[in-house]
Amino acid sequence: METPFSDFSRLGEEFRRCRKPVVVVGSGIFGSVMAERLASDGGRDVFVLEKRSQFGGNSYSAPDPETGIETHRYGSHIFHTKSQRVWDYISRFTKFNTYRHKVMITRRGRVYAMPISLFTINTFFEKNLKPADVAPFLAASAEKFRDRVPANLEEKAISLIGEDLYRAFIKEYTEKQWGRPAAELPAEIITRLPVRRNYNIDYFNDPFQGIPIDGYGKLFARLLENPKIRVFLNTDYFDVRGLFPESVETVWTGPADRLLDYKYGYLEWRSLRFEWETHNTADFQGTSVMNYADHDVPWTRIHEFKHYHPEREEIFESAKTVICKEFPAAWKPGDEPYYPINNERNRELYKKYAGEITQRPGWHLGGRLGAYQYWDMDRAVENALDLYERAFRR
């Protein structure tokens, strides 16, 4: 299962030896699936350029050297999908464990389950409502927005779940996340706030869920193991583009504005910062993700990674644990982009960039950065499979 990493200095030489090579910029799940399809189904030679020191993009995980705990380097990543096609495809490269994601939220020193369910409602209001009571209960508390269109995120959220639940679980968390008052955020950021009328506290509804049994790092190594794929790590496209002819077919999964030297201005993002800690305790918080609703707690959530692999019994029971605090952060050019700021200015700007890039013969735009969209991994896989079928499959 060796991944054929190549030496950066040999890139130009190797490239000239290949017939009809394709360059894939970025080795996240989109770029890696594209590379796999191009090499294994299309028989093409693929040059994957990755500016980081490891492949896998934001989905990457690997064992922590001190504790052996599988850590997700860019925050928790749970694979989940409704798509049989995506599940069948990705399952060719990994087995999944039986993990089902559950998220807890701490608010004013008490813990509740998210998303809001009958369990959350009954514990928060200290009631014993039945499933049929939930809709009328929420409707009564959202009364004042029944006849008018919500003007901002705050109004939209209240119209969906009522004032009390909004103030308890959404307002302060969202304001931390976006760094602005909820009343100044566009209503479109949320289309719905799922409320379960039963005691199901699973975070996702998708029928297919799990964590790669031997980690995302191994999953990516298998996606990229075809000898026709050469992966160049620590290689920024802009440092090596002179080595390729202009006409080479290229799949670009980096930010669209970067490719065109930001000529129309910057697309804006929200960023994140992660703080890592190792604790001498077997279990720090009793669950994989604990959200923090309160304004005065500066992080939005704490990840505790050993909970993703209860089947790794020895490590799960061991006396150490690794946690990671996730802090929302303002973004400026050069920072790591995480969440696109989906407003009219950015949507218009993105259209200009995407229009120009896709006009270039042989150029393909993809991935969450190239699409300027928040995509879960399954959407990135699905879009990569679609792009391959549409643009490359003969």
Ligand SMILES: Cc1cc2nc3c(=O)[nH]c(=O)nc-3n(C[C@H](O)[C@H](O)[C@H](O)COP(=O)(O)OP(=O)(O)OC[C@H]3O[C@@H](n4cnc5c(N)ncnc54)[C@H](O)[C@@H]3O)c2cc1C
């Ligand atoms: C905090 C957080 C938690 C998430 N949790 C989940 C989850 O639980 N489940 C889920 O399904 N999804 C989750 N996601 C979404 C998931 O991360 C994305 O779906 C996935 O990363 C998309 O893959 P990608 O290949 O499009 O982009 P990326 O993973 O971002 O990969 C892009 C790659 O391109 C490289 N690159 C960029 N520019 C250049 C350049 N100039 N030269 C060379 N290389 C370049 C980057 O270094 C990067 O490796 C989460 C996202 C975040 C932010």
